[in-house]
Amino acid sequence: HYRYQPPGIPPPVVYRPFLLSPPKPKASCPKNLVPTFSSAPVAPLPTIPSPPNPTVQLTTPPAPLATITPEVLPVETSAPATLSVSTFTTTVSAVETGPGCLNVPLEPSTTKTDSSCLSRPLDLVFIIDSSRSVRPSEFEKVKIFLADMVDTLDVGADATRVAVVNYASTVKTEFLLKDHFNKPNLKKAISRIEPLATGTMTGLAIKTAVSEAFTEQSGARPRPRNIAKVAIIVTDGRPQDQVEEVSAAARASGVEIYAVGVDRADMRSLQLMASVPLEDHVFYVETYGVIEKLTSKFRETLCGVDPCAVGHDCEHICVNSNASYYCKCRNGYILNADKKTCSLKLKEVKVEVVEDPCKCEARLSFQKQTQATIQQLTARNILPVVSDKNSSSDHRRV
Incomplete structure (x- = not known):
């Protein structure tokens, strides 16, 4: 509601303007709207007998004289809406600073449009089946899958490196881990991959990936750097060669293998x-x-x-290490045999006895007083006894 009261004119006039647009239940406003008030030129109010010739200024008036309280209403943004109340004109304009309704501040968006993640560094090799059973349209969807996977990764020379091994009856290394260190080049290289001929030599493809793609000469990081080596196999058929021993050897060399089966893929082989x-x-x-x-x-x-x-079992400090962790201790402590708890270093235990000088002075004063008291008691009680003994001996002599 809009309430306006000219100075000195009782009672206040209450204006109830019409709704700018009918409220729509369970529907958000089309744009982020917050009212801003711009004042049109103000015409003088009509002449009123008492007091004569009142005027109204749109500068900030005293609170009791004029109060404008806009009601929270949805607003169509096609054109500004104008409310005329007597000679006072208020223009409500749409400003894109709210989630769609008046007087609601815009909250910062927490939805990330970028689907990438700061993944742990990987040496990642895709091993894709392009045998005759994979139709050209289906192989295009495999390439889309690879491109989408690249979008989700943190690709770089010091982050995740990607290679692709293409196989059917033969095996072809499309590109190596050292070839592309950014997403645009990777996706362009993926788009150029063509399907091969017949056959499904999955075991040979795994062996080729280990011997060619996961080597330092091909761009794989050295073992001391503890960079995870990951292979993702995509196939839709039964392997025509042995995969058990080859896969076991690959896993033993430190390669983590994911198997993706499509349609007629053999689950036992996966x-x-x-x-x-x-x-x-x-x-x-x-x-x-x-x-x-x-x-x-x-x-x-x-x-x-x-x-x-x-969650971890470290007593002091947990250190993240490529999807795993290890425990450390604070200064002055050593890690126990269980690699989780800590013990104090005995050689560094120092015991310092700090004497309070005030306490020392008080103790010395007390000792002096005690000694003086003892001397006084000794002089009073012991010496007279000695003199009595002397006098008795003298008496005996007499």
Whole structure:
């Protein structure tokens, strides 16, 4: 409501303007709106007998004289709405600083449009099946899946490096870990991948990835740097060679294997290839049309969670180390054999006895007083006894 009371004119006049637009239940306003007030030129008020010729200024008036309390209403933003109340004109203009209704401040958006994550550094190799069973349109969806995966990763020379191994009856390394260190170049290289011929030599593809893609010469980081090595296998058929021994050797060398089966993929073969626990490393989708849905799952897995933030058994300090953690102790402590608890270093234990000079002076004063008292008691009680003995001996002599 708008209440306006000219000076000295009782009673106040209450104006009830019409609604700017009918409220729409459960519907947000079309734009972020907050009212701003701009004053049109003010015409003088009509002449009133008492007091004569009142005037109104739109500068800030005393609170009792004029109070403007706009009601929170939805506003259409096609054109500013104007309310005319006598000769006082208020223009409500739409300002994009709210979530769609008047008098509601805009909250900062917490939704991130960038789907990338600061993942732990990885040496990541995709091993993709492009045999005859994979139709060209389906292979294009595999490439879209790879491009989406690249978007979710923190790609860089010091972050995640990506390589692709393409296989059918033969194996082709499309590009190595050292070839591309940014997302645009990676996605461009993925778009140029072409399917191969017949056959599904999955075991040979895994062996090639370990011997060629996961080497330091190809861009893999040295073992002392503790960079995780990850292989993601995408296949829709049964392997035509042995995968159990090859996969076991790859896992023993430090490669973590994820197996993605599509359509006619053999679940037993996927389980033989994947790392443990199998429920976290084996995935299956019915068609290539839904393989893109695995992107979010891999994003959660590869981005990882800080184990120190989730929970740990360290007594003092937890240190995150590539999806794992280790414990440290504060200064002056050593880590116990259980690698979790800490003990105080005995050689560094120092005991300092600090004497309060005031207490020392008081103690010395007390000791002096005690000694003086003892001397006085000795002089009073012991010496007379000695004199009595002397007198008795003298008496005996007499």
